Amino acid sequence: MSTSRRQRTGYHHGDLRASLLRAASELVEKKGIDGLSLRNVARRAGVSHNAPYRHFPSRSALLAAIAAAGFERFRAELEAAERAGGLRARGEAYVHFALARPELFRLMFGPAVEGDAQLREQAGLAFGGLRQAITSHAGQEAPFAALAAWALVHGLSHLLLDRRITGAMMGNPRDPAQLRRFVGEVLGSVRFAVAPPAQRSA
Amino acid sequence: MSTSRRQRTGYHHGDLRASLLRAASELVEKKGIDGLSLRNVARRAGVSHNAPYRHFPSRSALLAAIAAAGFERFRAELEAAERAGGLRARGEAYVHFALARPELFRLMFGPAVEGDAQLREQAGLAFGGLRQAITSHAGQEAPFAALAAWALVHGLSHLLLDRRITGAMMGNPRDPAQLRRFVGEVLGSVRFAVAPPAQRSA
DNA sequence: TCCCAATGTTGACAACGACAACATAAAGTA
């Protein structure tokens, strides 16, 4: 670690902002969101404890930047999965992302960046893509079904993330094949109504 | 605030543990989980900054105790709702609880108490009740459908909590009638398959 | 009555976020 284009001079770093983001992302994933401290990030980047303030106005701003990068990657992975395997693959990719980078996922959808309007918008894109995908799949608008699908994969992600689902039904969530099978079973146990729900059911 | 059976003597509090829990719960809901500090809790309870350590070995232990009480209440509310209005009412109560006490809900299902085995078990009860309810409703075991139902309401709770769902579809989530209608629409847009899913669908 | 265990207090320490003041280097301008 701690190798990149550094030591331009003894004083100026050369690419500190990127180094800080990289160090911070690693720390978040290793120690959790609460375990991230600006001073530790600065230490890892090899600068003084106050240098980060030249690039991020506050700790939460650094977290927001990490979340923004996360959403960018999230969106790309979801779209790639859908191109490759359709709607079902998109749902699996959603859960897979959450399990592969649990702390990043928690950060992206958690309260740490709640106030950030730009991030809210980025998160909305993840839903917008799903909605569009469902619409094109069903041949018509199905807003509530799209929302239900989103809630389903989102909730599944959270429950797996927090180890609320264990036992025989779910094997090892880290095994992609087992995860794929499990997500398939769960998603396969529901049918989404594309027509407006006239009468309610269980 | 700050009234209860206190001032037994000038020295001993009399019921400090309960006072700490109450003050801490209020603080968590007001300032968020990260905004809770042991010293602030102690201040509110009118004791010195180290008194809480006689009742909780650490900050996270205090949070775990709050979460435990939350799960107790959660379970009671879910069961009461189901008795009154069946399975659909249980789902609505789930979401309603999350929106009525957002920070508590985040605490209960978040990473702050992740390592606590007892809490994991308590959370499992919420699912156990749902599973049993679905089984009795469908007349047979439907483990994956129960899991999907859980994930659906859990994900819906989180998305609403984090204000990820806004706009025309959802009105004001704080209005119980609108929330009820919205949850009904979403839950109504899916059908749960009680038989093992032979063929997959969207 | 005496003692002791439970309970609360005071004091300390290191880590943290944030602010202010200062230092250095790089880029622009003459």
Add this chain to the structure above:
DNA sequence: TACTTTATGTTGTCGTTGTCAACATTGGGA
């Protein structure tokens, strides 16, 4: 080239926090 401005990094400091250690007070059982 020489001077100036501005971006970037450093040092010093403050108040707050979690946690540990040592000490004080009290009430209940022997």
